[in-house]
Amino acid sequence: MMIARLLWTILIAPLMVTLVAVPAAAQGTVKIAYIDPLSGGAASAGILGQKHFNYFADKVNAAGGVNGQKLEIVAFDNKVSPEESLIILKKVIGDGIRYVAQGNGSLVAHALTDAVLKHNERNPGKEVLYLNYAAVDPALTNEKCNFWHFRFDADADMKMEALTNYIAQQKSIKRIYLINQDYSFGKAVAAAARTMLAKKRPDIEIVGDELHPLQKVTDFSPYVAKIKASSADAVITGNWSNDMLLLIKAGKDAGLKVDWYTYYAGALGAPTAIGKDGIGHVKQVTEWHKNALPEADPDQIAYEKRFTGKEDDFSYWRIKTMFEMLVMAMKNAKSNDPVKVARALEGLKYKTALGEVEMRADNHQLLQPLLISTMSDKAKYDVEHTGLGFVTNGKVDAKDTATLTTCKMERPK
Amino acid sequence: MLELIVFSLLNGMVYGLLLFMLSSGLTLIFSMMGVLNFAHASMFMLGAYFSYQIGKVIGFWPALVLAPLLVGLIGAAVERYGLRHVHRHGHVPELLFTFGLAFLIEEVVVMGWGRNPIENRVPSALDFPLFTLFATSYPAYKGFMMLVSVGMFVALYVALKRTRIGLIIQAALTHPQTVAMLGHNVPQVFMRVFAAGTALAALAGVIGGFALLTAPNMAAALGPIVFVVVVVGGLGSLPGALIASMAIGIIQTFAVALDVSTIDLLRHVGLRVASDSVFREAASIKIAQAAPMIPYLLLVLMLIFRPRGLMGTRET
Numbered sequence: 189m190m191i192a193r194l195l196w197t198i199l200i201a202p203l204m205v206t207l208v209a210v211p212a213a214a215q216g217t218v219k220i221a222y223i224d225p226l227s228g229g230a231a232s233a234g235i236l237g238q239k240h241f242n243y244f245a246d247k248v249n250a251a252g253g254v255n256g257q258k259l260e261i262v263a264f265d266n267k268v269s270p271e272e273s274l275i276i277l278k279k280v281i282g283d284g285i286r287y288v289a290q291g292n293g294s295l296v297a298h299a300l301t302d303a304v305l306k307h308n309e310r311n312p313g314k315e316v317l318y319l320n321y322a323a324v325d326p327a328l329t330n331e332k333c334n335f336w337h338f339r340f341d342a343d344a345d346m347k348m349e350a351l352t353n354y355i356a357q358q359k360s361i362k363r364i365y366l367i368n369q370d371y372s373f374g375k376a377v378a379a380a381a382r383t384m385l386a387k388k389r390p391d392i393e394i395v396g397d398e399l400h401p402l403q404k405v406t407d408f409s410p411y412v413a414k415i416k417a418s419s420a421d422a423v424i425t426g427n428w429s430n431d432m433l434l435l436i437k438a439g440k441d442a443g444l445k446v447d448w449y450t451y452y453a454g455a456l457g458a459p460t461a462i463g464k465d466g467i468g469h470v471k472q473v474t475e476w477h478k479n480a481l482p483e484a485d486p487d488q489i490a491y492e493k494r495f496t497g498k499e500d501d502f503s504y505w506r507i508k509t510m511f512e513m514l515v516m517a518m519k520n521a522k523s524n525d526p527v528k529v530a531r532a533l534e535g536l537k538y539k540t541a542l543g544e545v546e547m548r549a550d551n552h553q554l555l556q557p558l559l560i561s562t563m564s565d566k567a568k569y570d571v572e573h574t575g576l577g578f579v580t581n582g583k584v585d586a587k588d589t590a591t592l593t594t595c596k597m598e599r600p601k
Numbered sequence: 602m603l604e605l606i607v608f609s610l611l612n613g614m615v616y617g618l619l620l621f622m623l624s625s626g627l628t629l630i631f632s633m634m635g636v637l638n639f640a641h642a643s644m645f646m647l648g649a650y651f652s653y654q655i656g657k658v659i660g661f662w663p664a665l666v667l668a669p670l671l672v673g674l675i676g677a678a679v680e681r682y683g684l685r686h687v688h689r690h691g692h693v694p695e696l697l698f699t700f701g702l703a704f705l706i707e708e709v710v711v712m713g714w715g716r717n718p719i720e721n722r723v724p725s726a727l728d729f730p731l732f733t734l735f736a737t738s739y740p741a742y743k744g745f746m747m748l749v750s751v752g753m754f755v756a757l758y759v760a761l762k763r764t765r766i767g768l769i770i771q772a773a774l775t776h777p778q779t780v781a782m783l784g785h786n787v788p789q790v791f792m793r794v795f796a797a798g799t800a801l802a803a804l805a806g807v808i809g810g811f812a813l814l815t816a817p818n819m820a821a822a823l824g825p826i827v828f829v830v831v832v833v834g835g836l837g838s839l840p841g842a843l844i845a846s847m848a849i850g851i852i853q854t855f856a857v858a859l860d861v862s863t864i865d866l867l868r869h870v871g872l873r874v875a876s877d878s879v880f881r882e883a884a885s886i887k888i889a890q891a892a893p894m895i896p897y898l899l900l901v902l903m904l905i906f907r908p909r910g911l912m913g914t915r916e917t
Contacts, residue, residue, distance in 0.1 A: 232715075401892075406814075411857060413604075443733070499715055
């Protein structure tokens with residue numbers, strides 16, 4: 189009996205404290221629900237994003253907040269599951285949180301954007317704004333677009349435009365091999381590469397178009413043998429995480445001499461695993477990398493002073509842009525009300541250290557400069573304490589990244 | 602074309618031999634105790650992480666010996682203080698125990714080394730191309746991998762068939778009560794086999810760690826396929842495990858190289874799939890895309906048509 193009571197106290201007491209503590213802290217803050225994986229296989233990316241969110245919220249608050257209110261990040265673990273994310277969204281809405289942010293997984297983004305739209309249509313006066321910082325399925329700002337979703341990362345097609353523009357200038361490239369993961373994103377990458385290359389460099393031959401199972405392959409040497417047999421000069425891949433690392437590793441083992449054009453070679457963990465094998469051959473398309481500017485950005489320095497681990501690189505420039513634009517929109521709107529802020533965000537132009545960016549009014553896709561960069565051991569700022577970093581090869585201005593959109597959104601009256 | 606065939610064969614053999622190293626211990630444990638040890642691949646992972654850590658301090662070669670020994674000790678402790686107690690309650694609790702253990706080990710690894718892959722480089726002594734054929738180089742560590750696993754097979758086979766201990770183990774596999782009656786300490790035999798099995802998995806991990814990727818999900822990635830090897834090869838049969846793992850390795854590798862779909866095959870016999878057919882989507886899947894499915898297909902077919910596996914003596 190005593191033990192049972194003791195157990196109850198231990199288990200229940202912290203719950204009571206949190207229940208009491210939450211409303212007390214809620215006074216006078218704008219809460220942003222951060223819904224991303226904080227446990228499981230994809231957790232490292234989610235936790236990295238969370239640190240960026242906390243850093244920039246604290247920065248805004250240190251400068252006195254916005255419109256007299258402070259920002260507060262409330263993190264939720266969705267385990268990259270669309271179902272879990274919807275349950276979390278219900279709770280978030282129930283708690284009166286009006287801003288939602290998410291990035292990892294386009295499947296989750298699809299579920300969230302639909303649910304947010306439905307909620308906002310049925311509950312005028314309680315609208316929720318959805319800030320997407322990394323889910324890059326083009327559909328989210330095309331056929332599935334809505335007024336409440338704002339994307340701060342370039343979508344898969346925009347990144348492919350940048351990559352193929354760069355490839356078009358490389359006259360030595362004659363034969364390209366496409367290898368991608370067998371799911372919606374990988375297929376979208378392959379399709380975009382095919383159509384864009386056919387337009388920009390019709391002389392380039394696509395010598396392979398491979399789809400392999402998502403995160404199931406432990407040894408890529410069979411695939412590399414195929415790439416080798418096709419005598420390709422370059423490989424385009426949207427692979428991420430282990431699929432990315434193992435592919436490059438197998439290529440190195442077989443002595444494969446190709447240039448790798450990737451989306452995610454600079455993503456968390458990849459530079460460490462790719463190591464020196466990638467120097468000069470591994471390229472990526474991103475909105476930023478540590479050597480994008482001649483000198484480190486003050487936020488990069490301050491962030492890395494606060495988070496010092498090997499897995500704690502300052503990596504999301506677009507989260508910085510997102511917070512700065514959000515604050516600007518709130519100030520322009522003279523209100524922290526999501527509807528007014530959304531209207532102020534539409535078409536908002538903003539100047540970053542890398543150039544002007546614009547939140548497109550027609551589909552709520554941020555136009556920002558994109559960079560093609562190559563892994564190097566001579567970069568000024570290295571990543572993940574590896575001594576390796578990325579150096580810029582080419583830059584596409586924000587306005588040139590715009591793609592046609594099929595978006596037809598309804599705006600609130 | 603010849604290049605592709607030769608290298609697919611070599612790659613398939615290496616992958617198969619790695620699978621064999623992993624599953625040889627499991628097949629003994631499985632047939633002896635009837636335990637589907639879900640944590641077996643976790644021991645493989647521990648081997649990779651331990652050798653990385655030990656290798657940083659005293660070099661690769663001592664780590665190649667020390668890491669499996671260390672993991673073997675952990676295996677012995679798991680059997681002695683965990684499984685043996687759970688054993689009394691039957692097979693389902695045992696299964697759950699090893700299941701839980703696998704998660705536990707994964708979390709410990711995450712705590713110790715982080716969620717992301719660690720920089721487990723090929724040791725410099727093995728980091729050179731063994732030979733170059735048709736302008737494709739073949740890394741020396743893959744040759745080393747073949748050497749170790751073939752050596753392991755020979756040593757195990759001799760130990761099981763030609764020594765007294767092997768005789769007792771073989772007897773205990775099928776008739777544990779009788780062996781105990783004859784005055785042998787059967788629980789201790791179990792413990793030693795378990796320890797040896799986990800040590801072998803760890804040895805595979807030392808080599809697999811740099812050949813593949815050392816990350817907390819490496820156990821989950823290889824775990825299921827090891828069971829396929831055990832079932833297809835036949836319980837408790839080392840030659841069976843060797844044949845099954847080589848076959849799986851080679852079939853899977855060649856399947857990847859085949860860019861042929863059902864549509865293409867049907868076209869050869871003069872049949873066409875209409876573009877609006879409901880089967881169009883399914884029929885256009887290439888064999889290469891279905892490659893990872895093949896081992897599991899083999900598992901299902903084997904359980905239906907030959908439940909005792911290729912060389913097994915009793916049913917699964």
